[in-house]
Each structure stands twice: as structure tokens, then as C-alpha cells.
Amino acid sequence: MSAVLPVLAARLSTAAAAAFGPSYGDLDPELRSATKPEFGHYQSNLALRLANALGRPPREVAARLVDVLEIADLCEPAEIAGPGFVNLRLRASTLAAAVNEPRTFTSRHQRVVVDYSQPNVAKQMHVGHLRSTVIGDALCNVLQYVGYDVVRQNHVGDWGTQYGMMIEQSLEESLDPKDLDLQGLQLLYERSRKHFDADAVFAGKSRNRVVLLQSGDPETRASWRRMVDVSLADFDQVYALLDSKLTRADVVGESAYNDELPRVVDDLTAAGLLTESDGALCAFLPGFTGRDGQPLPVIVRKSDGGFGYSATDLAAVRHRVSTLHADRIVYVVDHRQALHFEQIFALARAADWLPPTTTAEHVGFGTVLGPDGKPFKTRAGGTVKLTTLLDEAVSRAAALLEDRDGIDREATAKVVGIGAVKYADLSSDRGNDYVFDLDRMVAMTGNTGPYLQYAHARLTRLLSKAGAEHDQVTEPGQVTELKEPAEERLALLLTGFADVVEQVAETLQPHRLCTYLYDVATALSVFYEQCPVLTSQGSTRASRIALCAATRTVLQDGLGLLGMQAPDAM
Incomplete structure (x- = not known):
């Protein structure tokens, strides 16, 4: 007997139908673990809800339910407690059989596409990417375990104005991006950002460079490709340190959808879903308003003719349904993007790109906080590199294992340190913020x-x-x-x-x-x-x-x- 709980729930439903009529067999027995050992192993409030529907005393209903309940092969005689709870205690032989024959899962013949991690090219992964990567990996593992066909997607930020800025800056400095590591690329981005904000001429050149990038200019594309390759190689090292299952094959960046963006606009326009507003093409969806009560737009094409990330996300939704044949799409992105995804899903459904048979879910998560209770930053106020935190976690674990004999301390410290960080992230409700406290994370006692x-x-x-x-x-x-x-x-x-x-x-x-x-x-x-x-x-x-x-x-x-x-x- 490998699935005790579902079997008992089914027996309770059958008893309700037999005692009070077929329609009452549809009520969920809400079988839960008993709150105290003296109440047995499981409790159900089914009799109380039946009594409410029947207009009869709950204990009387419970007595009738127990009278027709056939569980002698699995449980000791059922007991009625309090106002009408039904308490069940499994026989020792039932428990033993359930341990010896654990429940297994078979294929559900459904595909789930999970979008997670999403680092940006030319920028080092920071603590903000930790949660998406760790949560996304865990969810993929679980979904695969229960029988789903899981497709991992790493929607890397590799397109847009910043690359025009960086390429122009590298040309002005006579730099070749292939000679820079990721740290060098990040510094190049910071210099180009300052230059862009301070120099209108440079800003104009950068925007023109973006046009060249989007139109496929060979020289521009080659510089951009080198930036991407350097970044992906660094990301691979971080994923290896995290023992993440994400691979290069899972990377489908924003650039992958570039050629589809004009068609996204054309199809939404043909469907009557876009409206021109101050030169931009926007979708105004019912139910989405700002604090002032005014409609909140989804900007699909900007006033300068460029495409924002809403257009890219819409193209991604369509690709995942039409090409990847997703039955369920999961986005592991921080909670600040909740409204954005609500709008994207609504617009995709209005365009029939997201059919009723396909579910789309935003898995939001809170912020990683420092000891001061504020978003985790370096002393200088910058974002904390993810590798810095992970290396420190491994170091703390190594100190913890210093006096242990008979183990490979280096290998074990990595397993324990990285595992400690992952568990701390996953063990609290993902919607909550949590404090990054390495001392607590690597403790050998408590929920760690x-x-x-x-x-x-x-x-x-x-x-x-x-x-x-x-x-x-x-x-x-x-x-x-x-x-x-x-x-x-x-x-x-x-x-x-x-x-x-x-x-x-x-x-x-x-x-x-x-x-x-x-x-x-x-x-x-x-x-x-x-x-x-x-x-x-x-x-x-x-x-x-x-x-x-x-x-x-x-x-x-x-x-x-x-x-x-x-x-x-x-």
C-alpha cells in the first residue's frame, strides 16, 4: 500500500456517498495529519461540513459516516472526537507496508517550461540572481520527479541599448571585447553609461549602433557576440559552483526573439489590441489601472520605433506555446514584476497565443537582505557578487569541518557550504524577504x-x-x-x-x-x-x-x- 492518504480520502468520499447520497461523495474529505498523537494519524472534518449541508447534528452525521466507512484493512476502528471530527489511526502493518513500498510517479504527458535565473550579459551575477536560480532549479527537479516533461529556459538579458553604448565606448577606447573578462566588461559598461548620460553626441552614436546591431551589421554583431560568449562562460562557472542543472543549451536570450518582434506588433495590431499613444503602440487591457484610476498600458513598441521587453516577453510566450508545446509556463522572477506578468499573460490570452489549456504562473520571490534588514549591498553600496557569497559560505563550512577526520574536507565543505546557502533560500516562504546570515546558514543545529x-x-x-x-x-x-x-x-x-x-x-x-x-x-x-x-x-x-x-x-x-x-x- 504505497499511497495511504489518497486511498483513505477515497474511502471517506465513498462512505459519504453511501450514507447521504451520491452528490455528497464529491466533497473533499480534507484529510489532514492529526494535530496530536492522541488523535491518531489523520483527521477529517468531513462530518462537520456534511452536517452543515444536511442540517443535522455533526456527531450524529459522524457516527453514520463511521458506520459505513470501510477501512478495517488499513486502520484501527475510527473514532469521533470533539464536535464531530473523524480520527483515523493506521494499523502498524499498513504503515510498514507504506514504508516498504513507497509511492512512485509516472509520466503525466504534459510539458512545463520554466524560465529562471536570467542574468544580464556583461554583468557579473549578483545575489539577486541567487534566488531565481536556486528556486528555479528546485522547482524543475520537483516537476520532473512527479512526471512532467520539463524544459528549462534561461532568458538572458543580451539585447538593447546598453550594447550599443558598450560597443561605441570600446571603439573610442580601441578595445577589443574579446580581450576583456566579465569584470572588464562590467567596468566598460559603467564607463559607457556615464559617457551616454553626459554626452549627447555619444548617446546618438550609441543609439545608431543599436540600430546596426538589430539590423545585423557584421562588425557590430561580432563585437556583441564576443561580449555574450565571455559572459556565458562566466555564468557557466557560477552554475557549476551552485551545482545548477542549467546548461548553455538552456540559454534563450532576448536576442533570440528579435526577428519576431515586428510580427508581434503586426499581429496584435491586426487583432485590434494595440492603440497609438504619444507615438507608441500600447495595449490597454481591462482591469489594469494606476493609482490615479487611469488605464495602465503595455508598451509593445516605443515611440522611437524600438521594442521594449514587453514585446520580447510576448514573443517568448508565443514561442513556448507554439514551438515548445508548453502545457504550463512558469516564470521565476522577483515579486516586483508581478504586475508586468499579469499584463503579459492577459494580453497573450487576448491574442490567443496563450490558450485556456495552457497555464502561466509567475513565481515571485522576496529580496535577500543584509544584517541591517536592508537589501544586501557591499560596503560601498554596490551589489554583492554571487561568487563572493558562495566562496565565503564554503569557507565557513570548511571551518566547521576543521576537526573532522576521515572525510575529504575540501569537497565536503563545498557540498555543505553551497547546500547551506540553497537551503536557507528555499526553507522560508519564497514570497518573503530573508536575511543572508552565513553563521546561521552553516549551523549544524536547527532548521538548516x-x-x-x-x-x-x-x-x-x-x-x-x-x-x-x-x-x-x-x-x-x-x-x-x-x-x-x-x-x-x-x-x-x-x-x-x-x-x-x-x-x-x-x-x-x-x-x-x-x-x-x-x-x-x-x-x-x-x-x-x-x-x-x-x-x-x-x-x-x-x-x-x-x-x-x-x-x-x-x-x-x-x-x-x-x-x-x-x-x-x-
Whole structure:
């Protein structure tokens, strides 16, 4: 029995239909984990909602529901508590079977396109890119795990006025962009920005250079291409340090849609969706107004004839539906872009580029804060390079492991340090801001990445020792008995892994998986204290070893879904 919760929910629905009529079988039983051990394993408020609809006393309805509920093969007799809650307690054999036969997923035959990371060419990745990359990777992992066909898209900022500025500045300074690293390109951008703002003649040359870039001038395109290549090579190094699954093949920058932008405008105009306003072509969508009550436009083509990022995003939506055949599109972009994506999705639907059968979701996230509670900045007020933070995290982890013997400290420090940063980012609700505090992140206690990684390493050591005692490495057997409350609690949590992962796939909230894994690790600690493993005997020992092996698998799989490695030793 690998899917206990869905089966029990279905049995409750069947009982409601049998007791009160077929229409009542459609009510969600809202089966939830019991709030206290004395209430069993699961609770349902179905009887209370049925009583409200039927106009009958809740406990009377609960009694009738329990009377026809067929769960003897899975649970102890159901109990009625309080005003009419139905409490269910799984049989030990049911729990053991659920641990031994974990639920698996099959293909859903649906494609999800996930847009995330989105760094800008000629600029070093900074802490602002951390969240999009870490959250996006975790969501891709989870969506793939539950059976979706996942397509990763890195919508790199590689087009626009800044490249005209930089190319003109490099020509004036007789620089070849291929001779510059990413730091040099960023400094070139900063110089060109100041020049552009201070010199109208230079600004005019830069705008003309953008026209040459967009029209395919060979010399201009060659300079731009070198900037892109240098940047992508640096991004690859950051992704490797983060152990991100993003590859060069996933990069589809703004430039990829350049040739489509005139057609975007033409098609929206033909559909009657664009209006000229002060020389610009805009869409005024119903329901979008500013604080002054005036309509908020989506500027598709600017008054100078250029295209803004709204046009690019519209082209991207159309490409992802028509060419990539997306059933679901997910954008992992900070919460400040919420209105923009609402408008883009609305306009794409009005143009029939985003059909009703395809969902589009903006996964917004909060800001990374410094210890002062303000957006994380350097002492000079600039943005903090992502590599600087990651290197410091690895250094802190190395100090933590300094007195540990029998491990590859350098490799383990990287796994623990990077994992600590990822977990800190993912463990709080993504919509909230969070403080970047390395001391807290690398702590071995509390709800941290290292705490979970250590739990996995400790289990690995225990299982290795169990095999060594028999002078062989054996495959753990089956969980056959759950006699102690701590065993039962741990087993119950393990049966919920698949349900939690499915919730994350639906809600796109990875902190739910973090909370679950922390609960598992905490229950494991209690289990260690109350249920000796290696010193127990016979079937009890074998069953507890099997329970440890199942827990190790859940921790390893769960950490993997979060984009973290699970070290065998720490």
C-alpha cells in the first residue's frame, strides 16, 4: 500500500456517498495529519461540513459516516472526537507496508517550461540572481520527479541599448571585447553609461549602433557576440559552483526573439489590441489601472520605433506555446514584476497565443537582505557578487569541518557550504524577504541544510556499520514491526514524502519540502534516542535497520530535489 492518504480520502468520499447520497461523495474529505498523537494519524472534518449541508447534528452525521466507512484493512476502528471530527489511526502493518513500498510517479504527458535565473550579459551575477536560480532549479527537479516533461529556459538579458553604448565606448577606447573578462566588461559598461548620460553626441552614436546591431551589421554583431560568449562562460562557472542543472543549451536570450518582434506588433495590431499613444503602440487591457484610476498600458513598441521587453516577453510566450508545446509556463522572477506578468499573460490570452489549456504562473520571490534588514549591498553600496557569497559560505563550512577526520574536507565543505546557502533560500516562504546570515546558514543545529546533511551522513555511517558487523554489505530488508511511538512517528512521516512533493509541484512552494525534511530529521533524532538500532535483537533490529534505510532514501531524494547533495560523511 504505497499511497495511504489518497486511498483513505477515497474511502471517506465513498462512505459519504453511501450514507447521504451520491452528490455528497464529491466533497473533499480534507484529510489532514492529526494535530496530536492522541488523535491518531489523520483527521477529517468531513462530518462537520456534511452536517452543515444536511442540517443535522455533526456527531450524529459522524457516527453514520463511521458506520459505513470501510477501512478495517488499513486502520484501527475510527473514532469521533470533539464536535464531530473523524480520527483515523493506521494499523502498524499498513504503515510498514507504506514504508516498504513507497509511492512512485509516472509520466503525466504534459510539458512545463520554466524560465529562471536570467542574468544580464556583461554583468557579473549578483545575489539577486541567487534566488531565481536556486528556486528555479528546485522547482524543475520537483516537476520532473512527479512526471512532467520539463524544459528549462534561461532568458538572458543580451539585447538593447546598453550594447550599443558598450560597443561605441570600446571603439573610442580601441578595445577589443574579446580581450576583456566579465569584470572588464562590467567596468566598460559603467564607463559607457556615464559617457551616454553626459554626452549627447555619444548617446546618438550609441543609439545608431543599436540600430546596426538589430539590423545585423557584421562588425557590430561580432563585437556583441564576443561580449555574450565571455559572459556565458562566466555564468557557466557560477552554475557549476551552485551545482545548477542549467546548461548553455538552456540559454534563450532576448536576442533570440528579435526577428519576431515586428510580427508581434503586426499581429496584435491586426487583432485590434494595440492603440497609438504619444507615438507608441500600447495595449490597454481591462482591469489594469494606476493609482490615479487611469488605464495602465503595455508598451509593445516605443515611440522611437524600438521594442521594449514587453514585446520580447510576448514573443517568448508565443514561442513556448507554439514551438515548445508548453502545457504550463512558469516564470521565476522577483515579486516586483508581478504586475508586468499579469499584463503579459492577459494580453497573450487576448491574442490567443496563450490558450485556456495552457497555464502561466509567475513565481515571485522576496529580496535577500543584509544584517541591517536592508537589501544586501557591499560596503560601498554596490551589489554583492554571487561568487563572493558562495566562496565565503564554503569557507565557513570548511571551518566547521576543521576537526573532522576521515572525510575529504575540501569537497565536503563545498557540498555543505553551497547546500547551506540553497537551503536557507528555499526553507522560508519564497514570497518573503530573508536575511543572508552565513553563521546561521552553516549551523549544524536547527532548521538548516547542514543539519539535514548530517542526518543523512549519520544514517549512512549506521547502515555501513550494520553491514560491517556481518562482514558484508547487505541490502536492508523490510520494516516488519513498529512497536514504539518514535518508530511509528518516523514511519508515518516517511509515507508522506510523495504527497509533499506533489504539493510542491502544484503550489510551486519549495519551503513545504524543506519543512517536511526537517520534520523527518527531527523525528529521526527522537527515534535514535528512544529506539536502539544496532544493539537491538532479531526482528526488531532488522526492522529498525530497514526503517533507517528508508529514512536515508527519503533524505537523499528530498535533498536532491532541493538541488543539494547528501554527503555520506561529515
